[in-house]
Amino acid sequence: MFTPQVIFQIILFFFVLVTIHEWGHFYFAKRAGILVREFAIGFGPKLFSFKRGETRYTLRLLPIGGFVRMAGEDPEIVQIQPGQTIGIRLDGRTVTHLVLDRLENRTDLVIGTVQFIDIEEALRLEIEHDGAVEHYSVHPQAMMVAREKENQIAPLDRQFGSKTVGQRALAIFAGPFMNFVLAFVLFVTVVFLTGVAQNVKIDGVEADSPAQKAGLLAGDIIKQVDNTTIGSSSRPLINLIQASPDKKMQWVVDRAGKEVKLEVTPTNNNGTILVGVRLISDKRSASFGDAISIGWSTMSDAARNILQGFKMLVLGQFKMEDLGGPVKIIQVTGEHASAGLPQYIFWAAIMSLYLGMFNLLPFPALDGSRILFLIFEAIRGKPVDPNRESMVHFIGFAMLMLLMIAVTYNDILQLIRG
Structure with missing residues (x-):
């Protein structure tokens, strides 16, 4: 039976595993100078959201992962074309806001027709206002306002694609790597708790x-x-x-x-x-050396078992009943949480290790696939067409969601059958 304490431990379990993974992406993207638009835990509709600095932090409805949305990974925000009527807010001769709609009765804006605009490289705007063409610079953190939503512009040097292959690969690999670090810390913690x-x-x-x-x-x-x-x-x-x-x-x-x-x-x-x-x-009682040594050997053994499981999955050496989805993971996590703190932490370590290794698989939509595209880019000397890569990842994500639905359905059937 799930007590309030066990329910809290299950929520904490998922929150920590996903957050540490996404924090890895976030931290190294920021170090590379990439604009991170959103740091999200979960998918689907927003439950809670706040903005700090340049990034919006969100908690979403479906607790099946998370994401870090970097500028340039997806098609950028709404484009402004010459001939379009917009409103601008100024700080001296520098544009701080580009307003695209609902311009009527706005007295705090300079409204005019765009003659020239470049918000990626030159950061320059020419606008016709009251019969004269005015020239302005655009602030590199200027906000674009449309449908009552603000989005920060992303100059080319703040976009994911403008960074070196190494910087992009590090930002992607950092997610699984942080799961490995967490797993090791947790395995070591278990040794300290249980002794040698x-x-x-x-x-x-x-x-x-x-x-x-x-x-x-x-x-x-x-x-x-x-x-x-x-x-x-x-x-x-x-x-x-x-x-x-x-x-x-x-x-x-x-x-x-x-x-x-x-x-x-x-x-x-x-x-x-x-x-x-x-x-x-x-x-x-475990010494520091004991904890490091045993923690590492335990993690290595667990990694070999996980790899063996992946091999069986690829070779089709499993039954549908062998696969578990979110419902099964919640059930097993509850059992480990009820068994005591060392068992709960050990299970969290196993799942953190599994999450890191799973994400490095070269399957579309996973981090491993994105790293594979970057390796291919480094070899051929130019990137893959972004539209084609996006399509590959979209198809992979759709397949993962179908698999998630199937294993969740299987979980529910097994619960009903007892």
């Missing part, structure tokens, strides 16, 4: 089990099994037990500081090989 396993200890022994018959006791630390050192992980022990049904195994345990040797014979219970013990890890 030193050895495998028996937490309990089942009645009439092979373990009880062999003389194993709760509190015994398992040191060796069949001359194999067990160490801090229970995985080698489990593997040895599974490979030894109805076979005598030589166990060496530490019991209150004394070495005890025992013979244990696992039983085969309908294909399940058991000895009848509950295992726990005997842990100590």
Whole structure:
């Protein structure tokens, strides 16, 4: 059951993962001098919006991602043509506002007919007013006003396409990279919270089990099994037990500081090989070095598993029931949040890593595809036709939305079926 605390943790989970990704795009775009028009969390209708500096920050209805809208990525704001009647607001001889409609009864504007305008390179305007042609400079942060909405103009040097291939690639790659950074920080945090396993200890022994018959006791630390050192992980022990049904195994345990040797014979219970013990890890507090080392190895193992999942997806080695959408992710996130803080943070780390890796796939509309276009541009020495690239990304986005609908429908069916 989702308590208010769990619901808050689910919302925080999505907000942090998406925000850190989009912040990566935003920060490096700003460093490159690109005008960032909007920083959005979610898609669809706006729920909340405010403007700070040159950027509008919005929270949107559908919590399935986010975006950073940079000047020049899409067709720029409404173009002004010679012969068009507009109104301008001035600061001395510099245009600060270009007003395109509802000019009637406006006394704060100079209204006239455009003779020449360049708001990308020359930043110059010639307008005929009261029978005379006046020449003005246009402020590089001038606002264009149409249908009661203001949009800042974007001179060519503030547009995405004017930057070097390296600057654009960095602005795109920074999103997934920030997810990797967050994942690593979270994996390290989990190590600090849970400590470092030193050895495998028996937490309990089942009645009439092979373990009880062999003389194993709760509190015994398992040191060796069949001359194999067990160490801090229970995985080698489990593997040895599974490979030894109805076979005598030589166990060496530490019991209150004394070495005890025992013979244990696992039983085969309908294909399940058991000895009848509950295992726990005997842990100590993690040092900084422990946290970095274990956090990195955990992240590497998780990355390999994610890549294996991508491989299975590409090869079609999955069923529709294996795929999960937003509903499934919310459900699983709620389960991890209910399991305690370390489990919740671990799941957030996994999902942050997954989000970063997924976005680097060379699929249209994803960051990986956009980087691929930039690599192609660097090789051929000129960019791909922006209209063609936009069409490719649009088709890719539409396909992703169709997949999202399909997996969400599958999620709902599975919930109904229990």
